[in-house]
Amino acid sequence: MSQFQPARGTRDFLPEEMSRRGYIIDSVRKAFESFGFEPMETPAFESWELLSKKGSGGDEIRDEIYYFRDKSDRELGLRFDLTVPLARVVANNPQMKMPFKRYQIGRVWRYDRPQAGRMREFMQMDVDTVGTERMDADAECIAVAFEALKQLGFSKFEIRLNSRKVLNGMIEFAGIPAKKSKATFRILDKLEKISLGDIKRELKKAGLQSGTVTKLMHMIGVKGKPAATLSRISRQLKGIAIAEEGLRELGEISALAKSYGFGKNLVIDFSLVRGLDYYTGPIFEISVTAGKNVGSVVGGGRYDNLIGLYGGRQTPATGISLGIERIYEIMKSENMFKDIESRCLIFVIAVNDAVRKQVCDIARRLRKECLRVEADVMGRDMRKQLEYANKKGACCAVIVGPKEVKSRKYTLRDMKSGRESKLSLDSIIKKIC
């Protein structure tokens, strides 16, 4: 074993796993493109000033990202998401046609404590729609993620929906000073990680009064089907303008959900907060259930102020992000990768060294018609070539010897059954490509 390991919090993806990740990425990308989203890419690192700006990462991001300086002492950091770079790009390109609908699939880095399924380097798959305040865009982003997951084979979903505006209204209603709202959100965001008791203790420690905490916790505990849940909380928050606006928006998304096909999966959940500072409106998460696995694999929301914050024209935007790592883990444990395991690899086998040139030619010819064709590059004998082909999962082998070359009929061997037949190259292509 080598003394050199991947850096802490990062890992390698060997072919078996990587093929499956590639399958996920390709399927998701296809779903993104099917809605008219277009690809974009941004650098792996950004200026530190951008990443740590109040409203993007904010002060608290300092402990959570990789920071470095280039050789001219410029302060830089590895990107921690794909939304901040998108907002920078839009701010820099005022000529852009709106709506700007882009997708980006790429790695991001966060200096979290590494733990099972949570690395410091991970991949996000994002769609965002920039340039409209309409809830149609939010609904469409949810729909894209929903379709992507369906195409991967998931069938049980819960789409949880909340709104930062409603949460702000609740904070106002509970009598919490506005300047404490961010700290409050940050504590509430831990709801899935720490106990309710701990949340309450932390809120009190942050200076909230006991009655206030009870009031707040009561409201954020409300969860259920859209119509009933929204009307119930509407009565409570009546007269609080920001909450009413947020609830109206949630109502709009709920109505659109039916047209977009995810109406039945939608629930309103006022405990959903989402960690990042930049959200301003609806926020959403999608969990999937497969077998015994439940996982939140998608998250997103609206951020109407971020682009303006970076010096661009004030431009509303919303988006959603799929995390490949959890999707992969669930699909793996539920054996949902059947499709790709059937992609055929054809191995062309040289019976002896005299026919290696012909093997090369035949492989080249097959490659024009078939997906994946391999031949030996190690000078191995026939038995070892067959062994390797088998280990690599080849579905069939084309065996080439001097007799075959003369007769122009080659032995086609089904690697599973071991059955063999003699066929011309054209017939082989017809049969297996």
Add this chain to the structure above:
Amino acid sequence: MSQFQPARGTRDFLPEEMSRRGYIIDSVRKAFESFGFEPMETPAFESWELLSKKGSGGDEIRDEIYYFRDKSDRELGLRFDLTVPLARVVANNPQMKMPFKRYQIGRVWRYDRPQAGRMREFMQMDVDTVGTERMDADAECIAVAFEALKQLGFSKFEIRLNSRKVLNGMIEFAGIPAKKSKATFRILDKLEKISLGDIKRELKKAGLQSGTVTKLMHMIGVKGKPAATLSRISRQLKGIAIAEEGLRELGEISALAKSYGFGKNLVIDFSLVRGLDYYTGPIFEISVTAGKNVGSVVGGGRYDNLIGLYGGRQTPATGISLGIERIYEIMKSENMFKDIESRCLIFVIAVNDAVRKQVCDIARRLRKECLRVEADVMGRDMRKQLEYANKKGACCAVIVGPKEVKSRKYTLRDMKSGRESKLSLDSIIKKIC
């Protein structure tokens, strides 16, 4: 305009350019897979110790890469290629089946002076075959790159081939001490960037005698068709064991080139050196010519010591790398992206707000059959929707109004000709999907 720009030496890729880059990546990936290479990924950063090890990057890499420390003071650096990480992975996985044929497409970072077409962040597309000393693997790597370029539409190639062994033999023959060979290579590697006179001056400055320099420069000036060139230099280097070994290997690759289909494009060029320390055997580059553009877009070679150097079992390996940036520039200037511009986007248009739900349904239905289907999310009127569809390059529009909904016949508009026809959804799908 925003105050926030991409970090120096990096840039954004907006959709138009990114779609084209995606097309290149997809085509190259398909070529890689067609030869049985499998995907692998490694982290963006590696331990500094690995990157700067003598034989991988070596001392001189210090000035050329992004260096940083994580919060536990571990020394790290952004990877400068995909070969060093591959060698680390193989060293760490002694159970791997050989040959290990992997491809990796990913970003790398080098702290060069940014200049036109040369960024500090760029993308490499690599195939490597690990586990065999046979020249079949080298020939196959060249063939993969060759096929990938052909599939992108290139037709004029020059494949330049040399060998580090032959170069070492020449250095021995010229009477240069072995310990000066690396410095000599590094100077020779500048042949395409600085003048012959400057090269000679630098070699003398490095302590080489005038006669030695003349002798060396004469030999590396030899270039031409394999058979004649190899036999000519063989006579000169007769008796120098390392050179004879190298020349025999080049002869083998030249013979295999015919079977692999690139025999006509191969030249032996003893001035080819390639910058990195780790090469041990054959080295190669592919240049393409398209219109007035000539560019070296592919490079690679054999590195039989790298994996052993990292503490793995001594394992031979060879590989090749395609640079997307130059390929993109040439394809763009020669208008070689026709294919992707014809991918059809269908826009479903709402005549008024009353039919938005139906538009949503129709878009969803079409999306099941067609590639890319978009509908308005901005609440725009019909005229503006058509304008946007046009700007985004939609090939046709399906126009939905109350009448259409009632009759279940929708207006299909060809966006280029403006021609319209009334059709059922099934007929529309048959016609355009």
